Amino acid sequence: MVQYEGKTVISLQVNGETFEVAVRPSDILLDILREQLGLTSAKAGCLNGDCGACTVIVDGLPAKSCLMLAVEAEGHVILTVEGLGGLAPIQKAFVDADAFQCGYCTSGFLIVCHALKMNYPVLPEEYIIEEWLQSNLCRCTSYQEIRKAVHLMYEIQA
Template sequence: MRSMLREGFLELDVNGEHRKVVARPADTLLHVLRERLGLTGAKPSCKNGDCGACTVLVDGWPIKSCLMLAVEAEGHLITTVEGLKNTPIQKSFVDNFAFQCGYCTSGFLMNCHALAQIHPQASYATMREWLQSNLCRCTSYEEITQAMENVLLKT
């Protein structure tokens, strides 16, 4: 049985790298990614699971990292926006001007990238259902939807 009784070492697989990091059992994945590993792409915003700015992928599925303990992520493959390199969704966001201030963008990118990977033939309804999980206060929703649709249409 795995146990972690106090602050100690965690071993995480992040963006294809094996990382060993000191954390508390009660630390969220968001906190450890940003404050211990320096991966600031996942953004803290509501920290309550509402906004999606902190979305990362865990074994390919989008997860709000403010609602996951870092210790829970042991043994799973974590991908942050720093782990996306020239993916179709990144290009599509640029082509469609799918951001304004950019704070929510990394969370949207992770969610959209996961959808394109898991359901490349996703229906419009499925796409909307997935995109409900992220908020953009600059209201770039139409452009984000277009960027996502363009990636899905090309697969």
Template sequence: MNRFNVALNINDEIYQVEIRPFSTLLSILRLQLGLTGAKPGCLNGDCGACTVMIDGLPYKSCIILAIEAAGKKIITIEGLKNTPIQHAFIEQFAFQCGYCTPGFIMNCQALISKDQNPSKETIKEWLSSNICRCTSYEEIEKALLSVIEHNNRNE
């Protein structure tokens, strides 16, 4: 089977990885690089537990091939250490079991990076791309809103 050596820019570090043409970004992150924050859930792009940011936008890493991410800037939950959105999730108790939390944090970070004052409709639309089976949606929305409000106060 053909294998390719590619450079992936992940959390501002360059990783040289050997991939197969069918390797997903999620499998490379978890199995080759030990970046286990992105979680395997549905493995078909529905749940969002595997969400990462690629060039500032949220992507489901279970359905993007690793080769497609070469040459792009990838941020995983490990790259968001001690960010306001992570602290907001803790302060608002925006998690229960925590399995979906990294994906939601990545999605929220992508939203506030793209739109610093999103409408309620935009927030609901972005949050609908991820699934929480423990029903923490209200707390997740509160965490996101707290960061937005804090950012708006500090402008």
């Protein structure tokens, strides 16, 4: 087991690039992404893993960056909305389905939906979609539009 003390330089692979960052053992991935790397799509909402606004993809699966220490992310592949580059089918689907209102939760939902498609290349059964979407909250209640966007995502060719 690696023991970290004081500030330690770690290597993070984010959006296809490698970054060297100085972190304290208690720094969460969310703060490092936002403050040191300038990747602000992941948002601080509840800071306890309930809302999903901070969701990123780690090794192909959604992860709450507010619950992950930065040192735990070393050696893993991280993807944020910035890494989608505006070209992911889910981004077009969200626009076409009007699947956002205030937009605070949107990046978390985009990431969860993108990971869903990565893990289920063919439209999964509705209960699987529902299960994946339950990890995030939308205070503006755009859930019907978000579900519609998921279905549209599977119709759009990347």
